[in-house]
Amino acid sequence: MLIANPHAKRETYPDDLKNIMSIQKANESRAWLSDWSRLNSDGTPLYSLPDLAAELGVADILVKDESERSVLGSFKALGAPIALVRLILRRFPEQCFEARGLLAGEYSAALADFTVISATDGNHGRALAAAAQSVGCRCVIVLHANVSIEREEAIAAYGAEIVRISGNYDESVEEAAALAEKNDWLVVSDTSYDGYEEIPRDVMQGYGTIAAEIIEAAAQRQGSGPAFTHVFLQGGVGGLAAGIASYLWELCGEQRPTFIVVEPEQADCLYQSAIAGKAAKATGSVDSVMAGLACGETSPLAWKFLQPSVDFFMTIQDDEAVSAMRRLAAGSQRDIPLVAGESAVAGLAGLVRVVASNSLSSDLGIDGQSRVLLISTEGATAPGVYAELVGETADSVLSRQKAWSPKA
Incomplete structure (x- = not known):
């Protein structure tokens, strides 16, 4: 059509x-x-x-x-790391972090307790996990039922904690938001919703x-x-x-x-x-x-x-x-x-x-x-x-x- x-x-x-x-x-x-x-x-x-x-x-x-x-x-390797870097710069202005230094892992000790989470069909989650590993922060990825085991393993290889749900992609987005609110984590999603536009923009x-x-x-x-x-x-x-x-x-x-x-x-x-x-x-x-x-x-x-x-x-x-x-x-x-x-x-x-x-x-x-x-x-x-x-x-x-x- x-x-x-x-x-x-x-x-x-x-x-x-x-x-x-x-x-x-x-x-x-x-x-x-x-x-x-x-x-x-x-x-x-x-x-x-x-x-x-x-x-x-x-x-x-x-x-x-x-x-x-x-x-x-x-191509997702271009979006998630930039969103993570810009989020950290906004979140910790007093630290005077430098963007390239973040991706080089120069501030990993200061960010060890910082956690980001996202739902994914595969590629965004893998890119976010890799970026988080480089930066030195913790990453949790929510996967829905139709994401293959191959893609799960590829994400987990970068140190991300995997959460599986039985629903579809949109339900995984909801689960990520709920977990973030419960645990005071930050959602780094590539889709926007009401009141959530800065990170998808990045x-x-x-x-x-x-x-x-x-x-x-x-x-x-x-x-x-x-x-x-x-x-x-x-x-x-x-x-x-x-x-x-x-x-x-x-x-x-x-x-x-x-x-x-x-x-x-x-x-x-x-x-x-x-x-x-x-x-x-x-x-x-x-x-x-x-x-x-x-x-x-x-x-x-x-x-x-x-x-x-x-x-x-x-x-x-x-x-x-x-x-x-x-x-x-x-x-x-x-x-x-x-x-x-x-x-x-x-x-x-x-x-x-x-x-x-x-x-x-x-x-x-x-x-x-x-x-x-x-x-x-x-x-x-x-x-x-x-x-x-x-x-x-x-x-x-x-x-x-x-x-x-x-x-x-």
Whole structure:
């Protein structure tokens, strides 16, 4: 399903939004993260996939590969540590902590009794656990029933205490809030709710690093015309989409690209928000193979940015995501093989759906001149699940990737 957003604007980035999230703050976050030992200091690659572009009838497809962001395997490594650092700086102003020093563990003795907690589908919790371990504070992570044992073990490996519940993601969010209140812990969540916006804002601001790297890489390779005309973004609660869209909107103003947000059919909270004209809940089971996007409620803070900037909202089915994973893994003569996890491929699956329909392509203005940007947000964060879905292990794909060289 696809819906055009009647509230989307093409104008200068509004001051009221700039006061919440800005390129300036994104650049500050990027500088703080530049020395964190758990991130790739070179950023992540931006690949062009010319064979896939030819298959889909567009001029170019660019893929930002966040699987190479860090050992944590996903873009979430940019959000949680920045939110934790900014929280500590606000919480203990008298200590005069320095941001880079926090991530280097220089103040671990002073923070040994400080505890943060969060619910997660996997990647945010893993990133928060790693950041807490670096900082030297305690971390508790609440997992719902559909989070795999693989993802639980990956989080626990960074020293986090795991709390399991039998419900879904939204119920795990409620449990984390209840435990925080009971024990005087601090919630570091990537979704906002009434009275809770500072930390989700900081998480989203961290994602601006992705946009900054894309702009820099595109400038180096750009020929005639814009680097990209359309940007397909994952849904979830809306944080990544808001972080990327706000940065590009501020940078490009009225000339911003067309933004399309894609999410699972059964976890359609953003699609439903577009229909309602306000942050809304999903109508389906919220049980999707795209585990990182299996979210039932839109982040109200993210919606402040998405409602005026996203041109189209659409939903896809699980099997479309699996097909997209396999296509990226396969590579081709001119397309490097890529390891893209279940939630990483929503944008590509959405693009494939659109170009298969003349009417949808026309609605979105996608044609042979279009240059499409996709963000592959994670690698094989659950290696067993990845191998089962793709029919090949991530290590095998990576071996082919290392041996690959483009052929004319």
